[in-house]
Amino acid sequence: MRPMRLIEPSPGTYSLLLDAGTTDVDDVVEELGHEPHGYFWEGVARVLVGTEAPTLEGRFSYDPEGSMFCAYGTDRDALAELAARMSAVATDPERIRQVIALAPATGVEFDD
Template sequence: MTVHLHEFDGERSLTLNTGGLAVDAAVTAAGHEPNGYFWEGLVRFAWPDIAERLDFDSEAGMFCAVGGSSDLAQLKAAVESVITNPAAVRDIIARAKTAGFEFDE
């Protein structure tokens, strides 16, 4: 799977390499760039309860969240549920737009 959990020097992180995802065309069609910053915004909007307990270190080619094991496991399940589902991503983007949420890309 594209989403990976890591542990290094006692720090836990989750990474998602961007580009080449099944939902990239849907993201682009909605006027966004499917990069790490977009995914960070999507996570912050779609799962704010998890996002507030994490730190982010995303870049253009990779989404990265740092936090506790339980939060990262929840995030992994959430992200995996949408990275292959263009309809789910379009729905989140539409809800974000309606709410006035700005993606930082």
């Protein structure tokens, strides 16, 4: 699940975290004109949910910051599925290129 972390900050409440600027694809993200901060990764999550995992829609909320991506909620399984999908993108230069290219067609604009 690297570089994602799924934690339980309080009983029954879960947070999915990614420290911005720590992924294997940061250079590719910057090469493609984006900044790999928490808001960018929210855009990645939204593309993935919208195109690959629509059953995750509405099962958690987003709360990114400049230095961190965060999704949270009470549905651990949904967050674990998002973690697996995002980990695959955050460690594979070709996958991040695909997600970035797909974003405009899904209505996602990266917050740069």
